[in-house]
Amino acid sequence: MTYLDPHGINADLHSHSTRSDGVLTPEALVERALANGVELLALTDHDEVSGLQAARRRAQELGLRFICGVEISVTFAHKTVHIVGLNIDANNQVLLESLTAIRTGRTRRAQVMAQGLAEYLNKNTRASSALAAFQGHLSDEQLAEVIYAGALQYAGNPDLISRTHFARYLVECKLCKHLSDVFLHYLTPDKPGYVETSWASLTEAVSWIRQAGGQAVIAHPGRYRFSETEKIALYETFKELGGEAIEVITASHTREQYSDFVRIAKHFDFLASRGSDFHGPYESRVDLGEVGLLPLLPDSVIPIWHNW
Structure with a gap:
């Protein structure tokens, strides 16, 4: 050979x-x-x-x-x-x-991620964030919809929304300067937007x-x-x-x-x-x-x- x-x-x-x-x-x-x-x-x-x-x-x-x-x-x-x-x-x-089955699980995870982020942000308003206009004025469920829609706009495939899409949206909102900062503060284990998932x-x-x-x-x-x-x-x-x-x-x-x-x-x-x-x-x-x-x-x- x-x-x-x-x-x-x-x-x-x-x-x-x-x-x-x-x-x-x-x-x-x-x-x-x-x-x-x-x-x-x-x-x-x-x-x-x-x-x-x-x-x-x-x-x-x-x-x-x-x-x-x-x-x-x-x-x-x-x-x-x-x-x-x-x-x-x-x-x-x-x-x-x-x-296809895995992607279905990803969609459910993304919805729970949005909810976790909304609940945290409604309790921790940051004036520097573009989300500040919503925080305290929308219910957790309504803010979760805003965050989910924001992440979705970065997803070229609506059937596959990942942590990276949420990170890009939160950088756009000026919650953090870099994607790595979003992961560090919001999307890793024990952080508000992290959702433990059972994969294949x-x-x-x-x-x-x-x-x-x-x-x-x-x-x-x-x-x-x-x-x-x-x-x-x-x-x-x-x-x-x-x-x-x-x-x-x-x-x-x-x-x-x-x-x-x-x-x-x-x-x-x-x-x-x-x-x-x-x-x-x-x-x-x-x-x-x-x-x-x-x-x-x-x-x-x-x-x-x-x-x-």
Whole structure:
């Protein structure tokens, strides 16, 4: 078998469009990737594959090699983990039905998030916020409707409203200056807009991806706050279920962590993936395929695309 030289290909296998919480349309995402020198691109929207056809069509027009993907929300050890599926059949019925069920749960979560934010803001008026005109004058339920509608206007896909859409709206309202501040103060555990959610199981996510002919990848493994025992359990369980790879190079990892995940990939015999987790200009830590900040895979690991 001939492996592609990991030093010779700029692959970005983790990105988002307006079909989930990205700010670029699928077509614009492809165009930006090509302009940035990406040679192999995957669109991996959260729990959604409706942007893949448009992205693939545009990639074919431009001569960019494109891979169909998805990022599935999973609950493992009472925490949220993201599993990327690469090289999937976007028309697989099992996958489509399963993702529809997850998105229904996302809609319910968004409604509860809006309610939690409204209740908090009605008790904690901030004159600097554009919401101040509503606070104290609307009931919690009415303010929740305002906040939900505000988040919805940022969602290119009304069936998928995420925390990021709420964050963008609250920045617009000048409640915070940056998205990261909104997450820190309002949308993380124990904060007023955070809603604990039971997502798909790891078993389900890996099974759906494999049934769709794809390969399962643990996204940004350095982001999860697991104990060492839980980390090992995640890798071992994932491997036993047929999971094949982890993201070694990702914008969520520090340069020091790259070597850690090279070691983990080799220890568990995982293939290695690389992706920016790009959501949009001025919002993401790393641009699509930005080699200066997102190094190519080292030659000590086998890239997931080696036999595509």
